[in-house]
Amino acid sequence: xxxxxxxxxxxxxxxxxxxxxxxxxxxxxxxxxxxxxxxxxxxxxxxxxxxxxxxxxxxxxxxxxxxxxxxxxxxxxxxxxxxxxxxxxxxxxxxxxxxxxxxxxxxxxxxxxxxxxxxxxxxxxxxxxxxxxxxxxxxxxxxxxxxxxxxxxxxxxxxxxxxxxxxxxxxxxxxxxxxxxxxxxxxxxxxxxxxxxxxxxxxx
Amino acid sequence: xxxxxxxxxxxxxxxxxxxxxxxxxxxxxxxxxxxxxxxxxxxxxxxxxxxxxxxxxxxxxxxxxxxxxxxxxxxxxxxxxxxxxxxxxxxxxxxxxxxxxxxxxxxxxxxxxxxxxxxxxxxxxxxxxxxxxxxxxxxxxxxxxxxxxxxxxxxxxxxxxxxxxxxxxxxxxxxxxxxxxxxxxxxxxxxxxxxxxxxxxxxxxxxxxxxxxxxxxxxxxxxxxxxxxxxxxxxxxxxxxxxxxxxxxxxxxxxxxxxxxxxxxxxxxxxxxxxxxxxxx
Numbered sequence: 001x002x003x004x005x006x007x008x009x010x011x012x013x014x015x016x017x018x019x020x021x022x023x024x025x026x027x028x029x030x031x032x033x034x035x036x037x038x039x040x041x042x043x044x045x046x047x048x049x050x051x052x053x054x055x056x057x058x059x060x061x062x063x064x065x066x067x068x069x070x071x072x073x074x075x076x077x078x079x080x081x082x083x084x085x086x087x088x089x090x091x092x093x094x095x096x097x098x099x100x101x102x103x104x105x106x107x108x109x110x111x112x113x114x115x116x117x118x119x120x121x122x123x124x125x126x127x128x129x130x131x132x133x134x135x136x137x138x139x140x141x142x143x144x145x146x147x148x149x150x151x152x153x154x155x156x157x158x159x160x161x162x163x164x165x166x167x168x169x170x171x172x173x174x175x176x177x178x179x180x181x182x183x184x185x186x187x188x189x190x191x192x193x194x195x196x197x198x199x200x201x202x203x204x
Numbered sequence: 205x206x207x208x209x210x211x212x213x214x215x216x217x218x219x220x221x222x223x224x225x226x227x228x229x230x231x232x233x234x235x236x237x238x239x240x241x242x243x244x245x246x247x248x249x250x251x252x253x254x255x256x257x258x259x260x261x262x263x264x265x266x267x268x269x270x271x272x273x274x275x276x277x278x279x280x281x282x283x284x285x286x287x288x289x290x291x292x293x294x295x296x297x298x299x300x301x302x303x304x305x306x307x308x309x310x311x312x313x314x315x316x317x318x319x320x321x322x323x324x325x326x327x328x329x330x331x332x333x334x335x336x337x338x339x340x341x342x343x344x345x346x347x348x349x350x351x352x353x354x355x356x357x358x359x360x361x362x363x364x365x366x367x368x369x370x371x372x373x374x375x376x377x378x379x380x381x382x383x384x385x386x387x388x389x390x391x392x393x394x395x396x397x398x399x400x401x402x403x404x405x406x407x408x409x410x411x412x413x414x415x416x417x418x419x420x421x422x423x424x425x426x427x428x429x430x431x432x433x434x435x436x437x438x439x440x441x442x443x444x445x446x447x448x449x450x451x452x453x454x455x456x457x458x459x460x461x462x463x464x465x466x467x468x469x470x471x472x473x474x475x476x477x478x479x480x481x482x483x484x485x
Contacts, residue, residue: 020222020225021222038274038275038306041305041306042305042306045308045335046305046335046337049308049335049336050335050337053355053356100340103344104340104395107394107396107398108395111394111398111420112395115423116419116423118423119419119423172415175415176412176415176416179411179414179415179431179432180412181460181463182411182432182433182434182460183279183412185232185456185459185463186278186279186411186432186433186456187275187278187279188228188459189232189236189278189433189456189459190277190278190279192229192232192233192455193236193451193452196233196236196237203236204239
């Protein structure tokens with residue numbers, strides 16, 4: 001209970017919970033310390049695992065230092081980090097963004113568009129569970145598309161389809177929100193379990 | 205004296221929020237103190253995850269991307285624990301990466317503990333490659349030229365000096381790619397990894413992202429999915445390794461029941477107040 005490795009996190013957890021009673025200085029201090037520690041740790045890790053190995057490998061291979069392998073990316077990196085806008089930095093960002101978009105495009109088109117469309121276009125029916133699922137998916141997709149069709153005022157059958165689309169969206173958002181609530185409760189349970197088990201030893 | 209139920213119900217709209225927080229705390233603490241066991245019925249996607257891991261056999265290699273940090277550790281660590289225990293118990297080897305810079309220490313400590321418990325040796329049975337910036341670049345490079353992006357492991361040892369990593373060549377090294385991620389980084393593994401790795405991909409996610417990835421099951425881009433504490437509990441049950449997720453699920457269920465009750469009561473109170481304050485006809 002008095003082990004600093006457990007006592008300090010336990011007291012910090014209680015300090016964070018204190019915001020539930022009312023706004024207070026302890027919570028604000030812990031919040032800032034937490035955010036600062038997380039950002040500082042991440043930065044240290046990025047420098048240690050990303051930047052330093054690059055510098056060390058350059059030191060081990062001086063040829064690379066003055067050739068394209070490192071010299072050009074380093075110059076572009078410095079230009080991009082510069083406070084003042086400059087051509088090299090702008091070109092560097094453009095090239096990096098273009099490469100990223102080019103590499104991402106095939107995967108996005110295949111996995112997020114074509115494959116999803118293919119998975120939607122399956123036989124529908126009421127005779128089997130899979131067929132009924134497909135029917136629900138087809139109705140959901142078509143009605144949601146109808147909801148986002150703004151060329152004409154949604155009246156009659158178009159209005160019914162748009163309303164169905166709206167409810168489909170609401171059910172979808174509701175499912176996502178339900179999962180998000182579950183996720184937050186899980187993290188809260190984790191904190192309570194830490195307090196009850198690791199700190200107070202009330203549960204095994 | 206006749207009790208005014210409408211006024212009583214309407215008064216709930218003015219309830220102090222701290223009472224609600226206290227109720228939530230009690231709903232979580234009591235099941236944890238009671239330590240009641242829970243059983244769940246595994247979903248099809250959890251069974252897919254389970255079957256994909258079961259297909260890994262002795263001597264084969266699993267690539268595990270554990271991309272989470274302290275903020276989401278409680279939700280995702282049970283998945284990593286059960287998965288790593290399964291991989292080691294099957295005699296398979298593990299190549300571990302972490303694409304979240306805030307999670308490096310957590311992930312390494314957890315897998316080191318599990319490896320020690322299973323009697324596995326670092327470098328021979330498992331290796332931790334560590335972190336590199338830019339998830340898409342790492343995912344693609346690991347599939348084509350692992351030594352370019354990870355010339356050394358997280359501990360600074362040359363990858364070629366480690367028996368497990370010495371033979372790595374890229375996409376065909378792995379029999380399974382497992383991703384446990386708290387953020388949308390998991391989607392990068394589908395977008396950039398699906399076509400590049402010849403192994404099935406299974407994903408463990410924070411609960412909030414679960415519905416987003418259901419579509420990838422229909423397209424067979426992933427072989428299995430476990431989302432949130434519920435998914436972790438289902439996987440624990442399927443493997444017969446009850447752990448933290450199954451233990452915490454009763455508290456989760458109680459909190460959900462309370463939430464549903466509060467939503468119903470809140471709506472009832474809202475309409476009661478509206479009815480009471482309606483203008484006279």
